[in-house]
Amino acid sequence: LAKTTQPISMDSYEGQEVNITCSHNNIATNDYITWYQQFPSQGPRFIIQGYKTKVTNEVASLFIPADRKSSTLSLPRVSLSDTAVYYCLVGDTWNSGGYQKVTFGTGTKLQVIP
Amino acid sequence: EPEVTQTPSHQVTQMGQEVILRCVPISNHLYFYWYRQILGQKVEFLVSFYNNEISEKSEIFDDQFSVERPDGSNFTLKIRSTKLEDSAMYFCASSDPQRGGSTGELFFGEGSRLTVL
Numbered sequence: 001l002a003k004t005t006q007p008i009s010m011d012s013y014e015g016q017e018v019n020i021t022c023s024h025n026n027i028a029t030n031d032y033i034t035w036y037q038q039f040p041s042q043g044p045r046f047i048i049q050g051y052k053t054k055v056t057n058e059v060a061s062l063f064i065p066a067d068r069k070s071s072t073l074s075l076p077r078v079s080l081s082d083t084a085v086y087y088c089l090v091g092d093t094w095n096s097g098g099y100q101k102v103t104f105g106t107g108t109k110l111q112v113i114p
Numbered sequence: 115e116p117e118v119t120q121t122p123s124h125q126v127t128q129m130g131q132e133v134i135l136r137c138v139p140i141s142n143h144l145y146f147y148w149y150r151q152i153l154g155q156k157v158e159f160l161v162s163f164y165n166n167e168i169s170e171k172s173e174i175f176d177d178q179f180s181v182e183r184p185d186g187s188n189f190t191l192k193i194r195s196t197k198l199e200d201s202a203m204y205f206c207a208s209s210d211p212q213r214g215g216s217t218g219e220l221f222f223g224e225g226s227r228l229t230v231l
Contacts, residue, residue, distance in 0.1 A: 036220075043118075043205045043222025044157060087157070102147075102220055104157040 009109040010073045018075045020108050022088030025069050028044045033064060035103070037086045044104070048073070075110075078105060085113045116140040118223035126229045131193050135226045137188050137189045137206030146189045147207040147220065148181065150174070155204065161187065196230045201220050 005023040012018045024033070032051055036044040049054055050062040050071070061074040075082055085107040119138045123129055127133050137148050148160040162169040178194045189208075193200055204227075207220040 034219075038157070041203070041225070041227075043207070043225055044220070045222065046219040049219070103159050104149075106156050 004090055004105050006086075006105065006108045008106065009111065011111045011113055012078055013113050014039070014079055015077050018078050018082075018110060020069055020073045020075075020086055020088075020110070022073070022090075023070045024088070027068050027090055031068075031090050033062065033068075034089045035060070035062065035073045035101075036089065038085045038087065039083075045088075074085050078110075079114050080112050080114065083110060085109050102112040116221075118221050120204075120223035120226050122130055122222070122226055123157055124227045124229070127196055129198060129230055133193045133196055133200075133228060135191045135193075135204050135206075135228070136190070137223055138187050139206065139208030140210070140221055141187070143208035143210045143221070144210045145169075146181075146183070147209075148191045149205040149207065149222075150200045150202040151205065151225075153163065160191075160204075163190055193228075196228075198230050201228055201230045 001101055006020060010020065023114050032097065034049040035047045036043040043048060048057055048060050048062045050064050052064050052068060055062045063072045073086060087104050087107040089102055089104060118140060121136045125133060144164060149157050151157045151158055156173060159172050160175045161171040161181055164219040166183060168181065180192045182190050184190065189206060191204060203225040205222050205225045207222045209220050
């Protein structure tokens with residue numbers, strides 16, 4: 001799986017848009033980019049996944065440039081409840097055996113300030 | 115919405131004792147996983163399980179660990195002889211290979227906190 005690099009922590013005020021960037025220089029052709037959110041003492045929760053360009057769902061947007069060596073998770077108008085750790089994962093999680101291994105990095109701890 | 119459930123939520127045990135952590139994955143999912151998270155650290159992959167056998171395991175998953183799907187609903191993690199360093203939150207997850215693109219979303223349970231004294 002491609003190694004990922006993301007900021008250790010970020011602070012943001014309530015109501016602001018937050019962008020968390022993840023670098024993945026060694027991303028392979030078949031790799032997808034996936035973001036998870038984890039609240040304290042809870043299991044990670046899937047946020048969004050993409051392969052290229054832009055993906056948007058009800059929670060977030062994911063921007064992936066043409067070279068796919070980085071990606072940016074965008075959270076619109078964050079609230080205090082968005083305070084969590086955000087993980088960027090890159091990999092071809094389906095191999096010929098049909099199973100997947102998902103490895104988490106250190107993540108970005110987002111603190112939303114009132 | 116279907117969810118992964120784990121029991122117990124918290125278990126305290128003495129070093130050297132055996133522990134079994136239980137998970138009920140989402141019913142139509144075929145892939146099952148265990149992860150652990152030591153307090154303040156990242157989520158670490160332990161093992162994946164498919165078709166009643168281990169698909170992949172990490173270097174953490176040594177001989178003291180084992181997994182089993184004893185019936186059609188439960189998925190268990192056994193730690194034979196617990197050590198102090200096994201104290202962590204253990205997360206079970208499951209995924210559905212039919213859902214979404216070429217990668218699946220992992221659904222995690224709330225975790226079982228293991229404290230080894």
